[in-house]
Amino acid sequence: MPAAWPDVSESKMIDGAFLEDPLVTQAWAYVQSVVPKSVLDVPPSQYVSGSTTKYGADAVANCYWPNNLCTRSTDAAYYHADISTCPGDNVWGITYDDGPINNSGTDDTSALLTSLKDANVQATFFCVGSNVVQFPADVKRALDAGHEIASHTWTHHPLTSLTNLQVIAEIKYTEAIIYNATGIVPAMIRPPYGDVDDRVRAIMWALGYRNVLWTTTPDRDTHDADGSEGETASQEIVDLVKNQFFTPQPGFISLEHDISTFTTSVAIKILQAIQAAKASSMLSIDVTAVGKCTNKPVYQNAAPLPSPAAPTTTQASSGPTPPATGGKTINIPDAKAATSSAVGGYGLSVVLVTVCGVVAAVLGYVN
Ligand SMILES: [Zn+2]
Structure with missing residues (x-):
């Protein structure tokens, strides 16, 4: 176990003694032994705010995702191909980011797990380490129910704006707390905001992870966490999903969140719609977890x-x-x-x- 867990505040970067823990330094030594120095030397982007960074390196050469949604489609010597869709037709990889949460009186992630069971759907949860440390039982319950547990870093900071050591710390502390809560070590990671380049991909690869994004063409982000809340916004999202996701089409990976009581309530409404469509044989697509639809390793x-x-x-x-x-x-x-x-x-x-x-x-x- 690390000497201590980093702060649960996502606004506090992992730094100081946390970067000197053997959990991080040993991983850093390994990363340096397998990733070319030229890749690790790609300069970090400059953090602006939220998901916004200024990328000073060559965005095309380094396949910086926020630049025209660049993805790597084939494996290379020091990174895996990105996963951004389910192969084949009529399969929907359903994912929830940023949890677990359990706001007082609302039981958010727990309620979502109950709805998943009711709808007989298995999903992939991209968990934030600073939330796992607060609500470990929700992660264990998700794993025990057959859902996939994946990493979404500790502070939910744009990874390209971090140093190599900080990227490693984000991954390793999250890995350790997930392991502590469940006994598994994830093999899939989603970078917050999709903020990734080849330097970050290489660190992910060296530490045993595949980079998982979501489908952007067509857009399969439900935009549940984009700001608008309330009954009207909720119904618009559910209607959009029913109209666009339930029909026959090439495989895809969606993006939803258990980040707030609002987004979780939207996710539950979508699952209720899935359950109803299944019951009336109106669902033309299989809804499943990312590891299942891609047949890629879920755990290390x-x-x-x-x-x-x-x-x-x-x-x-x-x-x-x-x-x-x-x-x-x-x-x-x-x-x-x-x-x-x-x-x-x-x-x-x-x-x-x-x-x-x-x-x-x-x-x-x-x-
Ligand atoms: Zn996120």
């Missing part, structure tokens, strides 16, 4: 066991051998949740060792 510690036996304690264990091809070894500092039940049906690939009373999980994974 999801490799199946070579034998039926799974370690069930945090005592020293011989455990399964990490994959020999394409595998890497990372250190997760807290194995509190690393039991067979914690990783459930995703399969356990955890080798647990106890050193000086500190339990460390060594995860073997393929990416």
Whole structure:
């Protein structure tokens, strides 16, 4: 476990001693060993406010997403291709960003999970670490219900505006708190605001993540978090989704949010519409999670066991051998949740060792 968790305020950048924690420095050493220096030397953009940055490097050469929505469509030596759609036809990858939240009296993410169950829909949650640390039970409940848990950084800051060390800190602290809450290590990450370039892609890749955006052509952002709230705005979003998302079409990935009571209520109304359309056989599209529609890895510690036996304690264990091809070894500092039940049906690939009373999980994974 890191010495401390960063502040829960998204306005406070991860800095100072938080960047000196071995969680970050060890990952930084690994990133430098596999990513070309020329890529890591691409200068950060200048933060302006909100999602706005000034990008001083070559936006085309570095495939800066906010510049004409640039995406990488093929793998390269130091990054994965971006995921921005579900392949095939008539499949909808449904995603919720920025949670979990649980505003007093509204039970937001929890209510959304109930609606997902009612509609028999499995989704992908891109979780913000500073929210996971406050509401870990909601993330565990989502995982246990079969939903996919992915990273959306700790402070929800535009990643291109951060230093390499800060980008790594955003990813690693979020990874550690998700692991602490659930026992899984995500393999998918969505950059806040879609703010990504090849430098950030390379760090994501080195740390075992695929960059997941959403479909922009046609626009499959519901714009639920763009500012307008109230009954009229809510109904307009639900009507737009019913008219544009429910019909036969090429696969896509949508963007919704469990960032506020309003956006969560809109998401629930959309699920109620999905449930009703299913019941009347009026839904022409399969609604599912991103990992399922893309058949890409969802978790870094999801490799199946070579034998039926799974370690069930945090005592020293011989455990399964990490994959020999394409595998890497990372250190997760807290194995509190690393039991067979914690990783459930995703399969356990955890080798647990106890050193000086500190339990460390060594995860073997393929990416
Ligand atoms: Zn977000």
